[in-house]
Amino acid sequence: MSLNVWGYLDEYANEREELLQAVDAVFSSGRLVLGESVRGFETEFAAYHGIAHCVGLDNGTNAVQLTLESLGIGAGDEVITVANTAAPTIIAIVGSGATPVFVDVLADSCLMDTGQVESAITPRTKALLPVHLYGQCVDMAPLRGIARAHGLAIVEDCAQAHGARQHGRPAGTMSDAAAFSFYPTKVLGAYGDGGGVLTGDDAVAAKLRRLRYYGMEDEYYVVHTPAHNSRLDEVQAEILRRKLGRLDGYIADRRAVARRYEEGLRDVPGLQLPRTVPGNDHVFYVYVVRHPRRDHILAQLRRHGINLNVSYPWPVHTMTGFAHLGYRKGALPVTEALADSVFSLPMYPTLKKDDQDRVIEAVRNAAAVAL
Ligand SMILES: Cc1ncc(COP(=O)(O)O)c(C=O)c1O
Incomplete structure (x- = not known):
């Protein structure tokens, strides 16, 4: 499914x-x-x-x-x-x-x-x-x-x-x-x-x-x-x-999914997991990871029925709708590098443990072939 x-x-x-x-x-x-x-x-x-x-x-x-x-x-x-x-x-x-x-943005956060x-x-x-x-x-x-x-x-x-x-x-x-x-x-x-x-x-x-x-x-x-x-x-x-009234509960559930992803994926070569900046309490609206062969991994996961989101594949300053602002490709190097490598794993409070495991296994397999 x-x-x-x-x-x-x-x-x-x-x-x-x-x-x-x-x-x-x-x-x-x-x-x-x-x-x-x-x-x-x-x-x-x-x-x-x-x-x-x-x-x-x-x-x-x-x-x-x-x-x-x-x-x-x-x-x-x-x-x-x-x-x-x-x-x-x-x-x-x-x-x-x-x-x-x-x-520009910081490469780690x-x-x-x-x-x-x-x-x-x-x-x-x-x-x-x-x-x-x-x-x-x-x-x-x-x-x-x-x-x-x-x-x-x-x-x-x-x-x-x-x-x-x-x-x-x-x-x-x-x-x-x-x-x-x-x-x-x-x-x-x-x-x-x-x-x-x-x-x-x-x-x-x-x-x-x-x-x-x-x-x-x-x-x-x-x-x-x-x-x-x-x-x-x-x-x-x-x-x-x-x-x-349920917001704190939703957040706790999202954090539990994030912890599980972290445990299951932290040793995957080439895969960079999200970093919580010290002093921040992260609510994991999305769980954004990075991999140099992002598109290969996305294709593999989609073949296994796991649909992923990319936030964001096209930085705003490179969109034709904002060309009048006068930015060229290369103006914001960190933002542009992120656009080529980020993708988001499924993340929501009701995500079942079995499905989390399925995501972890699929990412591990795709990354093993990618490098
Ligand atoms: C960072 C950010 N700002 C603004 C918006 C706009 O919100 P809405 O879709 O409710 O207009 C979004 C929605 O995706 C967003 O992610």
Whole structure:
């Protein structure tokens, strides 16, 4: 039988009753947009992080874009980030009107090389946008120092890091505002699209609430600054509320799978396993390994019915859609080398031990032939 990359079908089988109750609760409430479920989720998600505000939005891309807009960032401004990320991070920056400026990532963690940030700052720089990729946090202390020294905002992209921590602090609480996606595959995923922003700043939260709702101020239909329709759906919010109570359990299960992969694969020649940076609590949104003959291994595993994901095969700065930014191949050597060698093993809380063993054995066999 073939093995999926993601686990939400298994999860649905386990949680079906509760999820259907959540849908029924919303349908029978008669309040289908910005009602009790969105408010409840916002309160509970903020409380989980020990921060003042969560603003529920329609997806993670808009969460990044509206966060930038809420901080007054737009046309003519530059935002320093990485190209080793999902394209929507960059789409959101471009969508705000600002220009993304890329620094490279570190070879061991695959995360933003904060040592390159200062030299990328120009008079137009307004914000730093670290992406907590794969499930662990970018080193935030140096970024916070740089932001303070240069008067810059920091926006965390937490789409892949729900529940991750750094020196005990939750991802999403180490910046001016932090964007989350609740896309179904995420560590906390909805059954459709969803997103949200955490912030400790009352004014930023108020601005986000206006931005997601046409730009309306107080009275209905009075728009001062035309904005978006970017509301979190009430049904998804109710589902997320129920799943939030299980988030720590999902993370514990993901870590158990990661430990097993580590035990089963650490001696495989040529295979590089993910490294948790000291001080980080990794949540393993994806389990990203590297091998110089990645494509050979992918082909072997697919022949055995094991479907794998690659995050990411094409660095954003080399995509034709971003050619106008002016980066050429070779500009970000670590990011580009990763694109040729990374792949992700199946990783989800419900992944059975037998299936983990099947993955381990298939990777060992493929790697033995590859070298
Ligand atoms: C790092 C990162 N940022 C932003 C997004 C965008 O989220 P969404 O798909 O909910 O718009 C994603 C989703 O894949 C992501 O992985």
